[in-house]
Structure formats: structure tokens, C-alpha cells
Amino acid sequence: MSTKMFADNEAIDDFTQTSDYGIGMKKLCFGVVMQKNNVDDKYQYLLRYNVSNTPGKEDIPNTDDDRVDQILQ
Numbered sequence: 001m002s003t004k005m006f007a008d009n010e011a012i013d014d015f016t017q018t019s020d021y022g023i024g025m026k027k028l029c030f031g032v033v034m035q036k037n038n039v040d041d042k043y044q045y046l047l048r049y050n051v052s053n054t055p056g057k058e059d060i061p062n063t064d065d066d067r068v069d070q071i072l073q
Contacts, residue, residue, distance in 0.1 A: 009033045012048060 006012050012031055028050050036044035
């Protein structure tokens with residue numbers, strides 16, 4: 001796992017739309033895009049998530065599966 005900084009929201013779009021995106025470590029789990037940084041003690045930001053996989057198949061367990069209860073105990 002690593003952290004990558006992008007110049008702006010469009011740079012994230014460019015990164016995720018390359019032909020080799022998703023190969024090896026060239027993946028994005030989530031991103032925080034700062035739109036306004038500490039203007040009058042307020043911040044404005046976007047949260048970006050990788051939705052290229054169907055939820056429940058990778059990181060999010062299927063809550064209908066009895067095995068999930070065993071994991072959470």
C-alpha cells in the first residue's frame with residue numbers, strides 16, 4: 001500500500017483512465033480532493049472511491065453470509 005499525491009481532481013481522472021490502470025500497484029482505493037483548504041477555518045473536499053469492482057466481492061463482506069457473524073465476534 002502506498003500514498004500518491006495528485007495535482008487536482010482531473011489528474012485522478014487521467015490516472016484512472018490510462019490503459020494500464022489496475023495492473024500491478026497502479027490502482028486507486030480512495031481519494032480526498034481538497035477544493036478549499038482552510039478558508040475561514042472551513043474546508044471543502046470531495047471523497048472519491050474505487051467502484052470498479054462489485055461491492056461484496058472484495059472489501060465489503062456479504063452480510064447475509066453467516067460467516068460474517070463469526071468474524072465480527
